[in-house]
Amino acid sequence: MKRSIIWKTAFRSILKNKRRSLLTMLGIVIGIASVITIVAIGNGFKEDMVDKLSAEKQKENVKKISFSAYNTSDMFSDQAMFIDNDLGVVRMVPGVEKIDFDQREVDGAQKGTLNFQAGPKNLSVTYELANKTTKELLAGRQLNDGDNAKLDKTVVVDELVAKELYQDPTAAVNRTFPYKDQLFTIVGVTTNTSGAIGPGNDDSLLYFPKKTYEHYFGKLKDTSTLKLTVAPGYQPDQVLKETIKTLSQQGTMKNSGTYQEYNVKDTIKEMGSLLNNLTLFISAIAAISLVIAGVGVMNMMYISVSERIKEIGIRRALGGTASDIKKQFLTEGIALTLIGGITGYLLGMIIAYLASMALPFSVRPDLMTVSLAIGISVFIGVVFSYFPASAASKKDLIDIMK
Numbered sequence: 342m343k344r345s346i347i348w349k350t351a352f353r354s355i356l357k358n359k360r361r362s363l364l365t366m367l368g369i370v371i372g373i374a375s376v377i378t379i380v381a382i383g384n385g386f387k388e389d390m391v392d393k394l395s396a397e398k399q400k401e402n403v404k405k406i407s408f409s410a411y412n413t414s415d416m417f418s419d420q421a422m423f424i425d426n427d428l429g430v431v432r433m434v435p436g437v438e439k440i441d442f443d444q445r446e447v448d449g450a451q452k453g454t455l456n457f458q459a460g461p462k463n464l465s466v467t468y469e470l471a472n473k474t475t476k477e478l479l480a481g482r483q484l485n486d487g488d489n490a491k492l493d494k495t496v497v498v499d500e501l502v503a504k505e506l507y508q509d510p511t512a513a514v515n516r517t518f519p520y521k522d523q524l525f526t527i528v529g530v531t532t533n534t535s536g537a538i539g540p541g542n543d544d545s546l547l548y549f550p551k552k553t554y555e556h557y558f559g560k561l562k563d564t565s566t567l568k569l570t571v572a573p574g575y576q577p578d579q580v581l582k583e584t585i586k587t588l589s590q591q592g593t594m595k596n597s598g599t600y601q602e603y604n605v606k607d608t609i610k611e612m613g614s615l616l617n618n619l620t621l622f623i624s625a626i627a628a629i630s631l632v633i634a635g636v637g638v639m640n641m642m643y644i645s646v647s648e649r650i651k652e653i654g655i656r657r658a659l660g661g662t663a664s665d666i667k668k669q670f671l672t673e674g675i676a677l678t679l680i681g682g683i684t685g686y687l688l689g690m691i692i693a694y695l696a697s698m699a700l701p702f703s704v705r706p707d708l709m710t711v712s713l714a715i716g717i718s719v720f721i722g723v724v725f726s727y728f729p730a731s732a733a734s735k736k737d738l739i740d741i742m743k
Contacts, residue, residue: 351673354645355680365641366681368634369721373685373714374692375627380713381693381704383620387613389702402571404581405443405603408594422565422594430591431567434584436575443566451561455520455547466502469545470554470561474529481514481529488528489552496520497529499546523557525549566603631717634681635725642674642729653733667734674726675719682718686711 355362408422423442431440451470474484474497481497488495496518498506503513510530518525533546554561569584571577581602588600646653653666693704 347669347672348676350669351676354673355677358645361641361644362677365634365637366677366684368630368637369678369681369718370685370688372628372631372634373682373717374689375630376624376717377686377689377710377714378692378696379624379627380620380710381690382696382700383616383623384707384710385693385697385700385702385704387616387620390616402438402573402577404569404571404577404584406567406569406581406585406588406600407565407603408592408598408600410594410598423567424564424593427567427588427593430587431569431584434580434587436572436580437569437584438572439570441568442564443568451551452545453561454565466499466546468547468549470551471548472551474531474548476531476534479530479532480511481527483529484548484550488550492553492556493550494523494525494553494557495528495550496525497531497548498527500530500533502546503527503530521558628717631721635721638674638678638721639725639729641677642670642726643732645673646670646729646733649733663734667730670730670733671723671726674730675722678718678722678725679715682714685718686714689714 410422428440428442431437452467453470455466455468471484472489473486476483476497479500484495484497487493498513498518500510503510506518507513507516513527513530516527518527569581571580585600585602589595592600656666690704690710697704
């Protein structure tokens with residue numbers, strides 16, 4: 342039997358039982374849409390994160406150096422990993438055109454890392470310099486323009502930070518918070534929306550008035566990382582190697598740890614791998630619904646076989662082979678799931694686009710998501726239609742005639 346005839350017959354059979362076909366496809370549509378939505382949003386988030394990290398490595402003549410302490414408690418002290426004396430040491434290295442502390446900016450906001458002890462715990466939180474705060478409050482008030490104008494030593498903290506410091510977050514309001522040689526008053530506690538405290542969390546968990554901070558401590562600089570620019574005509578990697586060697590011999594912290602390149606490429610690779618695994622895991626959970634939908638397809642195909650016994654008998658009587666019968670029902674199952682898969686893909690992308698309107702990154706279709714939708718659909722069609730199709734092909738003509 343010609344393939345074109347098989348496909349025409351398959352679509353005709355699906356249209357003949359529209360309601361049943363639609364209800365069967367619904368499971369496929371929902372399952373595929375769920376997977377595509379998760380994959381599309383996951384890929385969009387990954388690309389956004391990679392783009393932000395990649396922006397730091399666009400200039401090959403710019404290198405960054407970080408410090409790793411032998412004693413981890415040193416990393417959680419107020420002691421700077423680099424000081425002005427280290428800048429002077431690095432300036433003497435041939436090929437160094439410019440050297441300074443790294444400037445840390447996330448989404449246009451000036452941020453830094455604050456390390457402190459809360460009881461037996463060493464905590465690392467991201468702080469932000471703000472003109473005013475707008476996050477949802479749990480207690481107290483927001484930072485405002487008056488705090489900056491009067492250079493008030495006030496601070497707003499996240500509820501997790503307040504809880505670590507004072508157990509009860511609401512009790513933190515009007516308590517003092519020591520930072521360097523100054524005492525700041527906690528005037529507000531914000532509701533946590535960004536997860537746990539940790540060095541991997543770039544979300545702000547503490548806010549200083551920008552002008553107050555700069556008045557007492559100067560412009561915000563990340564003293565945990567140095568940023569050097571290599572002069573034209575020099576090999577950036579060689580200059581970096583010499584700089585690290587010089588710091589290892591003359592750096593302020595030379596006896597307390599090691600100096601190394603802050604490698605953004607490794608960070609990008611690790612971040613990409615982590616997000617891929619997370620997307621795969623969540624997609625696998627969503628794909629469970631596809632197994633249930635596949636059982637629905639198998640059930641429909643068995644019903645279709647039982648309803649079309651006479652049709653099978655007539656085809657066999659007219660010379661149709663068992664292989665032709667098997668192909669017919671197998672094609673119907675594939676056609677059913679393929680229609681559901683394409684519909685699910687379109688629905689999934691629409692949901693992802695709508696979700697991206699409320700997210701700080703965009704989603705866009707790619708070959709992988711299209712291939713995923715079609716591939717899963719065909720796979721379900723073949724696997725869950727094979728046994729009903731095989732059962733139909735084994736029907737004996739004499740038994741059918743009885």
